[in-house]
Each structure stands twice: as C-alpha cells, then as structure tokens.
Amino acid sequence: MTTAIDADPHAITSTTDGRGGVILEGITKYYGDQLAVDDLSLNIEPGEFISLLGPSGCGKTTTLRMIAGFEHPDAGDIRISGASVLSAPPYRRDVNTVFQAYALFPHLSVAENVAYGLQQRRTPKSEVRERVTEALDLVQMRRFGDRKPTQLSGGQQQRIALARALVNRPAVLLLDEPLGALDRQLREEMQLELKLLQARLGITFVFVTHDQGEALSMSDRIAIMRAGRIEQLADADTVYARPASAYVAAFVGQQNFFRGAVSEGGAAVVGANALVRAAGPVLGGIAQGEAAVRPEYIAIEKDAAAGSAPEANSARGELIGVSHLGDTMQFLVRLGADQSLIVRRPTPDAPTLRVGDAVLCTWAAHHVLLFPSDAAAEEGGYIAPPTA
Numbered sequence: 001m002t003t004a005i006d007a008d009p010h011a012i013t014s015t016t017d018g019r020g021g022v023i024l025e026g027i028t029k030y031y032g033d034q035l036a037v038d039d040l041s042l043n044i045e046p047g048e049f050i051s052l053l054g055p056s057g058c059g060k061t062t063t064l065r066m067i068a069g070f071e072h073p074d075a076g077d078i079r080i081s082g083a084s085v086l087s088a089p090p091y092r093r094d095v096n097t098v099f100q101a102y103a104l105f106p107h108l109s110v111a112e113n114v115a116y117g118l119q120q121r122r123t124p125k126s127e128v129r130e131r132v133t134e135a136l137d138l139v140q141m142r143r144f145g146d147r148k149p150t151q152l153s154g155g156q157q158q159r160i161a162l163a164r165a166l167v168n169r170p171a172v173l174l175l176d177e178p179l180g181a182l183d184r185q186l187r188e189e190m191q192l193e194l195k196l197l198q199a200r201l202g203i204t205f206v207f208v209t210h211d212q213g214e215a216l217s218m219s220d221r222i223a224i225m226r227a228g229r230i231e232q233l234a235d236a237d238t239v240y241a242r243p244a245s246a247y248v249a250a251f252v253g254q255q256n257f258f259r260g261a262v263s264e265g266g267a268a269v270v271g272a273n274a275l276v277r278a279a280g281p282v283l284g285g286i287a288q289g290e291a292a293v294r295p296e297y298i299a300i301e302k303d304a305a306a307g308s309a310p311e312a313n314s315a316r317g318e319l320i321g322v323s324h325l326g327d328t329m330q331f332l333v334r335l336g337a338d339q340s341l342i343v344r345r346p347t348p349d350a351p352t353l354r355v356g357d358a359v360l361c362t363w364a365a366h367h368v369l370l371f372p373s374d375a376a377a378e379e380g381g382y383i384a385p386p387t388a
Helices: 058-070 112-120 123-136 153-168 182-202 212-220 235-243 245-249 374-378
Strands: 022-031 034-044 049-053 074-080 095-097 174-176 204-209 222-224 229-234 256-263 268-270 275-277 289-291 299-302 315-323 330-337 339-346 356-360 370-372
Touching: 022 058, 034 058, 034 074, 034 229, 049 058, 049 212, 058 074, 058 095, 058 174, 058 204, 095 153, 112 123, 112 153, 123 153, 153 174, 153 182, 174 235, 182 212, 204 212, 204 222, 222 235, 229 235, 229 245, 245 289, 245 370, 256 339, 268 289, 268 370, 299 339, 315 339
Parallel strands: 049 204, 049 222, 095 174, 174 204
Antiparallel strands: 022 034, 022 074, 222 229, 256 268, 256 289, 268 275, 289 370, 299 356, 315 330, 315 356, 330 339
16 A cells, blocks of 8 residues: 555665664565464664554564564565574574563673673673663663672563663663553653663664553664554654554554445545545545544543534533543543544643533544555555644
C-alpha cells in the first residue's frame, strides 16, 4: 500500500557507511510455516534513536534478534557500519543487547557485573572505574555497587543490565523493552536519561516496545509494525498527526472511529450516529470507510436542543462517565446502543457536567482523518487528509 506520507516505507533511502548505521534489506524470517518477518527493509542512520513499535507477534523482537545475531534471516541482508554481518556471530558484531530478562551474574557484585565487558576487552582499570561509575549514575544505582543481584528488586536488576550494556559504548545498542520492570516515575525519568545519553555518546539505539508513550517521547523515528512488515515509518509528529492507516491511528494515541458509507465525493463518512466530514475529499472511489477523531479534538457541552438531528461533525448523546486524569478531564458519552465517544478537555477549561446529562459533542473538519475500510485498504489508494 502506498501513501502520500511515505511512498515506500520499506525503501532504503541511504547507503551510509558510518559507524552505527544499520541497513536491513529484504529480511524474511519463518518459524516453521509461520511468517514472522516479511521482506522487511529499513535504513537506520548512525546515531539515530529508532523505535520498533507494535503489539505482540508483529515481528519487532524477531527483527531485533536478527540484528543482534541471535536469529538468522531466511532471506535478505543485514549490514552494520557498512559491512554485512550475516556470517558474524553475536559476539563479533559491534552491538550490545538489553533483553527483558536480566541475565546478570549472581556471584558478582553490581559493579563487577557492569565492569565485566570492559574487563574482557582489557580496558585500563582507571577507565573501567570511571565508566562503571558513570553507567551506575545513569540508572541511579551507584549506592548499590557492592550488592549482589539477588539482593536487588527486579526493577533494580533491569537497571543494572542496562548499565552493563551502555558501559561498553557499542556502535549499536539494541533494547527489547528494557524499562518494562520499572515503576512509572522511574520509567519516565529513564526515558529522558536514555535519550540524553544516546545524544551525548552518539550511539545508535534500536528500541523495541509496545508502549506508544515510550516510542513517542524518545524516538527520532518510529517504525510501526504489523504482521512482520512496517506499516508506517516516520517521526513522532507525523505518526501521531498523519497516521498512514486506521491501524496506525488506532495503535498510536486514542481515536474515536465512525464506520459507514463514504459520501460527498470521498470527503465524509456516514456513521450510525454522526456525519463525519474531513477538510477535503480523500476517499474517492471507495464505498466504505472509517472516520477518526482524537478525544482531545472534541468539544463537549450540555445539549440545549436534545432530540434534534445533529449537524455534520457533531453528535448528541448521554454522558455516562467522568474521570479526572490530572491535567485533563475525560468524558464518556453514549451515542447509541453500540457506540460511545471519548472526550478529553484540559481541566481548567472543562465544563461542569454530570453523569446522565444530555450533551452535544463537536469537532472541526481539519481534525478528521478518513481511511478506507480494511478491504479497501488492502487495495491501496489512500491519501492522507490535511491536518492543522
């Protein structure tokens, strides 16, 4: 499927030979008769922070493991820093990997675990001490340097595994959901620290996650994967504001979808509870489509004319839930027997509404995204609508 966003999201656009550049060219991987990665091509620039984002089973971890050398592709080529590594074992690739499993040496102290790779490379002792201290400071674990891994919590052990990988300063650091064991506050702090460290050291980061917040907050580019392929490859702003498909729109952030017949020459979708109109015709020649509007783009108020037919880009319903999310208020509106609408407004500006109120929801045409139905999407031809 081609889009106006990215004419070919799998195309290799550069052949850089710089240290840390990674090129995947048509890699395919089967497990038995199950296709895990499907003819995937991707160019990762030296010093780039790129995230492979998607649900379980989409092929993101398999792709990471093939870069690391723990899996071998059935077809295609992998080049790191300009050289093919298909015949190179993992320990001869200029990469380090942080997996979800900690894989720490239980008989060594925390500092000794972090220093292990440097010692194997015969790094001078003075440099080892300095770099171990730096790595432990990064993950806020210096005071635990003398402890054994068994004396640490699971989250602390994951932080040590991360420090051990970073201390070697490889050309490419591969991370398979390394922050999953951390609590929310520390995870958010680590996201910032990871990005700052990556920028300072110039190491290429390939980050695998199913957490869209992690990908959006840290990445230079995000490759959203589906069924072993890249559905969209772009920066965070583009992925969020101009998703290439309904799949991407639903996976990144949250959307309210209206499904129905395409009308007005491809500019609108007639849903069961609303006529949803975009800023221009984008679904010409397609019979069935989906319109999407993000919760933060919808205004809500008490309905002064309950029972009358709504205009385009508006919907009437009953408020069935109110949630305080800190900086935003979330409203859940029932539009009909089979559809509800999520609305989010900044807390200082949110209207005072109660469960049971009749409410009117409205949104602007330039905030509407239109997509073909799944059957039409398989045939291609989708053009992204303009956005504000």
